[in-house]
Amino acid sequence: DRRHRCPGLAHLEQARSTGRMSYWPQLLAVLVGAGLTVQVGMNATVRLAIGSPVLAAIVNFVVGLGALALVAVASGARWAPGSAASVPAWAWFGGLLGAAYVAATTVLGPRLGAAAVLALTLAGQMVAALLVDHYGVIGFPQSPVTPVRLLGAALLVVGVLLIMRR
Secondary structure, eight states: OGGGSOGGGHHHHHHHHTTOOOOHHHHHHHHHHHHHHHHHHHHHHHHHHHSOHHHHHHHHHHHHHHHHHHHHHHHTOOOOTTTGGGSOGGGGGHHHHHHHHHHHHHHHHHHHOHHHHHHHHHHHHHHHHHHHHHHTOTTOOOOOOOHHHHHHHHHHHHHHHHHHOO
16 A cells, blocks of 8 residues: 555665565664664653653654654655545554653663663564554554464563563
8 A cells, every 4th residue: 555655765665576675674673773772761861851751752752843844844745635634533643652652761761771671662562563463454464473473472572581680
């Protein structure tokens, strides 16, 4: 479905469709994942300075909104007429999940440590990912849970437990 693709990454889709293997999506995912760890520390620092995890999360989103607005202007992104009306009502709540993640990790990061909080959130993401893939919901293609995928998730949980040991 074309509406779920990012036009700025069209060259990656083209490489995939032509059979040339590109590792840019995987590298980008690793870099974004590394950035999440740094983000938790930055947000915790803001929280300590201003005294509120909610206000620290607001600062995070205001700065992020500013950066995204600049990227949108620089890339020439435009709203397609009527496109907002075609978004399912449930999809608008994605921002609430992002806000909950930022606020929670801002508080939990200093308490649990970077490795533990990110390992736990990764474990939660993996469980959710297996479910949404299995049922093919919220815009993801259906990819059934297999014994190999369950083994991978179990190994991830074991990894989380090992990381949690101090």
